[in-house]
Amino acid sequence: MAFAAPSSGVDLVNLRQHGIRLHASYGIANSSYVRMRMIKRVIRAESQITSSEPPAMKPEIDFSDPDWKKHYQEDFDRRFNLPHLRDILDIKPRPTTFSLKSRIPLGDDNGAASDMWNGYVNDDDRALLKVIKFASPTSAGAECIDPDCSWVEQWVHRAGPRKKIYYEPREVKAGIVTCGGLCPGLNDVIRQIVLTLEKYGVKNIVGIPYGYRGFSDEGLSEVPLSRQVVQNINLAGGSFLGVSRGGPHTSGIVDSIQAKRIDMLFILGGDGTHAGALAIHNECRKRKLKVSIVGVPKTIDNDILLMDKTFGFDSAVEEAQRVINSAYVEARSAYHGIGLVKLMGRSSGFIAMHASLSSGQIDICLIPEVPFNLEGPNGVLRHLEHLIKTKGNAVVCVAEGAGQEYLQKSNTTDASGNVVLSDIGVHLQQQIKRHFKNIGVPADLKYIDPTYMIRAIRANASDAIVCTVLGQNAVHGAFAGFSGITTGICNTHYVYFPITEVIASTRHVDPNSRMWHRCLTSTGQPDFV
Ligand SMILES: Nc1ncnc2c1ncn2[C@@H]1O[C@H](COP(=O)(O)OP(=O)(O)O)[C@@H](O)[C@H]1O
Numbered sequence: 205m206a207f208a209a210p211s212s213g214v215d216l217v218n219l220r221q222h223g224i225r226l227h228a229s230y231g232i233a234n235s236s237y238v239r240m241r242m243i244k245r246v247i248r249a250e251s252q253i254t255s256s257e258p259p260a261m262k263p264e265i266d267f268s269d270p271d272w273k274k275h276y277q278e279d280f281d282r283r284f285n286l287p288h289l290r291d292i293l294d295i296k297p298r299p300t301t302f303s304l305k306s307r308i309p310l311g312d313d314n315g316a317a318s319d320m321w322n323g324y325v326n327d328d329d330r331a332l333l334k335v336i337k338f339a340s341p342t343s344a345g346a347e348c349i350d351p352d353c354s355w356v357e358q359w360v361h362r363a364g365p366r367k368k369i370y371y372e373p374r375e376v377k378a379g380i381v382t383c384g385g386l387c388p389g390l391n392d393v394i395r396q397i398v399l400t401l402e403k404y405g406v407k408n409i410v411g412i413p414y415g416y417r418g419f420s421d422e423g424l425s426e427v428p429l430s431r432q433v434v435q436n437i438n439l440a441g442g443s444f445l446g447v448s449r450g451g452p453h454t455s456g457i458v459d460s461i462q463a464k465r466i467d468m469l470f471i472l473g474g475d476g477t478h479a480g481a482l483a484i485h486n487e488c489r490k491r492k493l494k495v496s497i498v499g500v501p502k503t504i505d506n507d508i509l510l511m512d513k514t515f516g517f518d519s520a521v522e523e524a525q526r527v528i529n530s531a532y533v534e535a536r537s538a539y540h541g542i543g544l545v546k547l548m549g550r551s552s553g554f555i556a557m558h559a560s561l562s563s564g565q566i567d568i569c570l571i572p573e574v575p576f577n578l579e580g581p582n583g584v585l586r587h588l589e590h591l592i593k594t595k596g597n598a599v600v601c602v603a604e605g606a607g608q609e610y611l612q613k614s615n616t617t618d619a620s621g622n623v624v625l626s627d628i629g630v631h632l633q634q635q636i637k638r639h640f641k642n643i644g645v646p647a648d649l650k651y652i653d654p655t656y657m658i659r660a661i662r663a664n665a666s667d668a669i670v671c672t673v674l675g676q677n678a679v680h681g682a683f684a685g686f687s688g689i690t691t692g693i694c695n696t697h698y699v700y701f702p703i704t705e706v707i708a709s710t711r712h713v714d715p716n717s718r719m720w721h722r723c724l725t726s727t728g729q730p731d732f733v
Pocket residue numbers: 383384385415416417448449450451473474475476477478479480481483502503619620621622
C-alpha cells in the first residue's frame with residue numbers, strides 16, 4: 205500500500221511523475237495525515253527536507269555528481285548500519301528455537317527449529333524511514349533524464365527476533381537501568397524486558413538501582429528480577445528501580461559492568477542517557493568485551509530524533525489535557541478568568557503543542573521554539589487583554605523552556621549537565637497580574653504547575669503497548685548480537701537505530717510544520733513577534 209502525504213507539502217504532479225496513481229481518501233498512514241491512497245508500499249513523502257532537520261539528515265549533496273543518489277544512499281546505509289559484537293569479536297551464532305505452543309522465540313534446545321516458524325525478522329528486513337524529494341537536482345546543473353531521479357528513500361532496520369542468537373541464554377547475566385527523569389511506562393518496559401529474557405531462558409536478571417549511580421555507589425546493590433518480582437509493577441508510575449541524574453564516569457561504569465559480569469545491559473533513558481549508553485558501548489568495544497548495550501528511549505518531552513514518538517509522551521499529553529480542562533473550568537467560571545498552565549518541555553514544546561491541540565481549550569500556546577513578545581501591540585499581554593474583552597476568559601499553556609530570554613539566567617546545571625531553567629510560569633503569572641492591574645481591568649488568574657504530577661502517572665493503554673513492544677525488541681536486539689543500538693517506532697514500524705543517529709541533535713517542534721500551524725489554527729493566536 206503506498207500513501208503520499210500532501211499535508212507534508214508533497215507536490216502532486218511529482219507524485220504522478222513518480223508513477224503513483226491517486227485515489228482521493230483521507231486518513232493517517234505511517235504517522236502522516238494523508239489524502240491519497242495507492243497501491244504498492246507505504247511511503248511518507250516530503251517535498252524537501254525541512255529546515256528543522258538535524259544537520260545529519262540534511263547533507264550537502266553535489267548534484268553535479270551523476271551518481272549522487274547512489275552515494276547519498278550508500279552514506280545513509282553506512283550511518284544506519286547497526287553495530288554488532290561481530291565487528292570486534294570472532295563469535296559464532298547459534299540457531300534460535302521457538303515454542304510450538306506459544307509461538308515465541310526461545311533460546312534453549314527444548315524448542316522447535318527456527319526455520320519452522322516464519323515470525324522471525326531477517327537481517328535485511330527494513331522499514332521505511334522517509335522518502336525525500338530533493339528540490340531540483342537539474343537546477344543545480346546536473347543531467348537528469350530520469351523523472352524519479354530526485355527521490356531518495358531512507359530505510360532502517362526492522363526490530364524483532366532473529367533466527368540466530370549470539371548468547372547462550374542460561375549463561376547470560378542481564379542488567380536493566382533507568383536514568384534521567386521519570387516517564388510513564390518505565391515499569392512496563394522493565395517488566396517486558398524481564399519477561400522476554402526469561403522466555404529466552406535467562407535466569408540471572410538484575411536491576412541497577414538509581415540510574416548510572418547504581419554502578420558506583422557502594423551502598424546500592426543489584427536488585428534480582430524475575431517474572432514474580434515484576435509481575436504488577438506496571439500498575440504504578442515511576443521506576444521500580446529508581447532513577448537519577450549524574451553519576452560515575454564511563455570507565456567506572458564499564459569497570460562495574462565487568463565486575464558484575466553483566467553480558468547485556470538494557471538502558472532506559474533520554475538523550476543524555478543515550479549519550480552515556482554510547483560511551484559505555486564504545487568503552488566495551490575498546491576493551492573487546494562481549495557486552496550488548498541496548499537502549500530504550502524514554503522522555504515525555506518527545507525530543508528524541510527519528511522516532512514517531514517516545515513512550516510516555518501520549519500518557520503525558522492525556523494527563524496534561526486534564527489539567528488544561530481544569531484551568532479552563534476555573535477561567536470560564538470566574539469573572540475575567542485566566543487559566544495559566546505550565547507543562548514540561550526543556551527545549552522542545554511537543555507536550556504543550558499536543559496538549560493544546562487535543563484539549564481545544566487553549567487560546568495561547570507558548571513553546572521554546574517560537575519566540576514571542578510579552579509587551580507591545582503584538583505581545584501576549586495585549587492579546588490576553590483582547591480575549592478578556594471579547595470572550596471574557598482565556599487559557600494559556602506555556603512550555604517550561606519558552607521565553608527564557610525574559611528571565612534571569614540561573615547559570616546552574618543539574619547533576620547531568622542540563623541547564624536549570626528559570627520559571628517562566630511564575631514570571632508569566634506575575635506579568636499578567638501586573639498588566640491587568642496597570643490597565644485597570646480586573647482579571648482573576650489561576651496558575652497551575654502540574655509538571656511532576658504528570659510525569660508520575662502510569663502509562664495509558666497505548667503507551668503500555670508501545671512499552672511492551674519496545675521492551676521485547678530490546679531483548680531480541682541484544683540476543684541478535686547488536687550493541688550500541690536503541691529501539692523505536694518509525695512510521696508505525698518497530699525498528700532499531702544506531703544510538704549515534706538518535707542523539708545527533710535534539711528534536712524540536714518545527715515552527716513551519718503543519719502540526720504547529722494546526723495548533724495555531726486551533727488556538728486562534730496571532731504571531732506574537
Ligand atoms: N553526554 C553524556 N555522556 C555521558 N553520560 C551522560 C551524558 N549526558 C548525560 N549523561 C548521563 O545520563 C544520565 C541521564 O541524563 P539526563 O540528561 O539527566 O536525562 P535524560 O537521559 O532523560 O536526558 C545521567 O546519569 C547523566 O550523567
